[in-house]
Structures are given as C-alpha cells and as structure tokens.
Amino acid sequence: MLHVAVVGSGPSGVYAAQSLVQQDLVPRVRVDVLDRLPCxxxxxxxxxxxxxxxxxSLQNNLRTVLEHERVRFLGSVEIGPGALPPARLLDLYHAVVYCVGAAADRRLGVPGEDLPGSHSATEFVSWYSAHPDVLTDGFEQDGFVRGVESAVVIGVGNVAVDVARILVRGVAELLPTDMPDAALGVLAGSRVREVHMVGRRGPSQARFTTKELRELGALPDTEVVVDPAELALDPAYADPSGLPAASRRNIEVLRGWAERPPRGLPRRIRLRFFLRPVALTAGAAGRVAGARFERTLPDGRGGVSGSGQYEDIPAQLVLRSVGYRGVPLDGLPFDPERGTVPHAAGRVLRDGAPSPGEYVAGWIKRGPTGVIGTNRPCAKETVQSLLDDAPDLVRRGVPEDPLAGLRAAGVRPVEWPGWLAIERAEAELGRSLGRGVVKIPDWAGLRRAAQGQ
Structure with a gap:
C-alpha cells in the first residue's frame, strides 16, 4: 500500500486525493487528507x-471523495512551527502533497491602509462565512452598524463582486443561508446605501466572470451605475471583438448599465474604472472617511500610467480585494517573489533538485489564479508526477498506519465521525434559530460539536 498525505481539504486537495485513488494501481494507494481546521x-x-x-453544493462532490474507502479525513492537524514539521510528516507517509492555498492578502501599500474601518475583503468574507480564526463580532465592534453608509471595494474580481453584493443584500435574502447568526444580525442593521467598486485598469481587464457580474443587476432595490466616459477610456471598449469571450460579455453587460437612465432605487453599486488608490483618509474620529484615487490612463502596453488628476470618494468602510499571496510553510522551500513553493510539474524542488516524496498542488503551486475547476488539471499533473515516482517511493519504510504515528506525535485529529457531529450540531443550531443550517463560528464551539457535546 502506498500511503500518501494530502495537506489541505479544499478543492485542490480533494481533487488530488480523487486522482490518486481512482487509479487501478499495484500497489494500491491510501490517502489521508489532513486539514488545520476540524471541517x-x-x-x-x-x-x-x-x-x-x-x-x-460542490461540497457534495468533495464529500463523495472524502467518503471513499481508501480516503480518510483528519482535521485539526496543523503542519509547521510548534506543530507537526514537514520532515516528521514525511517519516509517516511515502509521499506528501501540500495543497495549502494562498492564505495572505495582498496589501495596497498606501498611507492610511491600517485605519479603523479599513479591512481586507478576505477578513469580511471570513467573518460572514464563520471562519473560526475571525471574531464574529469584529465588524460590529468596528462600527459597521453604527456609521457606514458608503463603502469602497478596491478590486474588480469575483471576490470584490461578492462583498459588494453582500453589503447591499437585504436580511430576508440572507436569512435562508448558512451565515452565522452574529453576522446576519449585524448586516440586518446595515445602513449601507452606496458601494463603489473600483479598478485601476479598464473594464476589458476586469477579473470578474460575467455570471457574477450580472448578479449585481438582479439585486432587489439596487441599481448598478456605470460612467460611460470611464468605459470609453478603454481602447477595447468601442470594438471588443478581439477580446476573449468572457471579457466581451462583460463589456456588453457594462454597456447596458451605462445606457440605462437612473431609476432612483434605495441602494446603488457604482462600478468605477481607471482609478488607482493612493491613500485612505481619516475623519475627525480617526476612522476611515474616504479613499483618494489617481486617475489612470492606458499606456498602450496593457498597463496604466498616472495622470496627475485625483478624486476623493467618501466612505466609512474600505475593503481591499487585490489578490492573495502564498505564505512560507516552515520546513518547505519558498519563492518569495512568486509566493509559491518551487516545483517541477508538482515535485517540490530543494536547491533546484526534486525532493523525494514532496509535492504541491493548487495555489501554493501555481499562484492564486483560476477558478475552482482549475484545480482539477493542476492536481492531476502533480498526481501523475507522484505516480511516476511511486516505484521508488514505496520502497521507503513507513508505518503501516500513519495515524498511530500522528497520535504518537501528540496530534489528536478530528476524524470523519467528528465532522459529521459538527454537521449535526449546525443543523440543530439552525433549527433553534428558526433557520436552516447555521455555521458554528468559533474554535471552541467546533471542538465541542466534534466531540458530540
């Protein structure tokens, strides 16, 4: 039996596990999918x-893989400093595939970025998604309910679209979701009436998908406002025929909104282009009061240059959504320029040479690019490299059951029955609140639920 550990239970990790166990191989492969979280x-x-x-609902597909007879989920297993080092993990398995994503947010690098009221979009997403690393009442403490009427979202990708949409959603539309009750209560008291979503380049270079973009135009009591003069700055706007299909469709949607007369609805989402953030400004209370942007112009080479003209947008909340970045995992090599682990077709490289038994897949391999489905071919490439190496890997002696070795190292994993207990607890929490499933937002609650308490 070839024993493989996959570190990370998101799509890239589960797709890697799936590719491993669906092979008709001798020796057969057994996969432990490890995750820092109990979920x-x-x-x-x-x-x-x-x-x-x-x-x-993609969770249902991932679930099928994790319930495979030769796949085992082991949650609450942390790899790195003060926990289980990669070298020790490699003592327990013939191979380890790291699918740890890109956990850090890119920063704007402008004055005022750390003012109260300025956050990364990931913090906001993690808060309303009940990630246990984020305090559930953080945005309420930050004055979200009390003073925010105008918000700026810096970025024009799908995450930016998501947070803009959630900011103007009504509580009745969020009630059927699994959003934690604390976040739902905060958003129910929201006074946000205007959201500015701002990109430094033009509409033809925006990263959102057309389906996500169109959803903004279907929000109740909300109109999308686009300045036709900003669209016209983009050389590809007048004739988008040379653009990829997705970009052409985006421009068609934006053109329709730009031609629509104002409807006077209670909430507005303003899509802005060719504006580069240069500073966040503070109000009298020391909180964010607005964002200053420099007008940019196409430079003819796919980038933009500054024009020396500036615009201030008043806002009491600023969310940056300008990308993610991988972080070093102690014990693995790391390329600080790319924010990835050096590799060749998924094989981890140490000093330029493949490290036997160590592999990467997903964002830590290729950088934070693509959509969920992009992880499937990425994982397949890595798994093929691992399988090509398998005859040599399987010769190395490892424990017959790595779980015993993990426990000997002090690890107390949450296994699949513990996760099912969390699911039952979240269903019960929802019933007690008169809702559907509601996620448990804190570490202590997840641990108690996993133990059936």
Missing part, C-alpha cells in the same frame, strides 16, 4: 458567498 472543503466552505448555493 473539510476549504474555500468552498469558507470562501464561497453564502448566497451562492449552487457553488456551495
């Missing part, structure tokens, strides 16, 4: 917006 599914559970039920 599986990674960003499908903690990154997909709660009102995107169809995408969240």
């Amino acid at each position: 599986p599914y990674g960003l499908v559970r903690y990154g997909v917006a709660p009102d995107h039920e169809k995408i969240k």
